[in-house]
Amino acid sequence: MTRNALILIAAGGSAGMLLGAFAFQFIGGLAPCTMCVWQRWPHAAAIAIAALVMVIPGRLLPAAGALATLCTAAIGAYHTGIERGWWSGPSACSSGPISGLSADELMAQIMQAPLARCDEVPWELLGLSMASWNTLISLGLTLVWCVALVKTKPAH
Structure with a gap:
């Protein structure tokens, strides 16, 4: 190949991931949490990088594409750990302790809470959340980018 x-396959994979995320959001009505949105940006970057690779020679851009998909995989793995309770997430999108709060303080905390929390799984398939699927698929896309990198001639 x-x-x-290979680069078109990798970019198509990232485009598919973004389209899937937007479909869940706008068709399925699942609001993304903060970390879900973070996972989208590297996919968008990988698509832009793929477009640039077609016109700019060298190995730097395929390496950047691999790094972008590896970045979203890492965010997805971190998010999966938060969902499974392996570690705490950012306070901006995870639930916090409520003990010792007055009714007014608790109400203020509820009103400031994000629409979707990072520590809840709104959808899963085969026991894996969207963050987990993003991790696995993005690792596969990273591998595709790496194979493309190996096939890329150095710029002169």
């Missing part, structure tokens, strides 16, 4: 074909 050619380098350009």
Whole structure:
């Protein structure tokens, strides 16, 4: 398989991930949490990088594409750990302790809470959340980018 074909597959994978995320949000009505949105940006970057790779020679951009998909995989893995209670998430999108709060303080905390929390799983398939699926698929896309990188001739 050619380098350009591999890059198109990787970019198509990232585009598919973004389209899926937007479908869950706008068609399925699942509001994304803060970390879900964070996972989208590297996919968008990978798509932009793929477009640039087609016109700019060298190995830097395929390496950047691999880094972008590895970045979203890392965010997804971190998010999965938060969902499973392995570690605490950012206070901006996870639930916090409520003991010792007055009724007014508790109400203020509720009103400031994000629409979707990072420590809840709104959807899963085969026991894996969207964050977990993003991690696995993005690792696969990273591998595709790496194979494309190996097939890329250094710029002169």
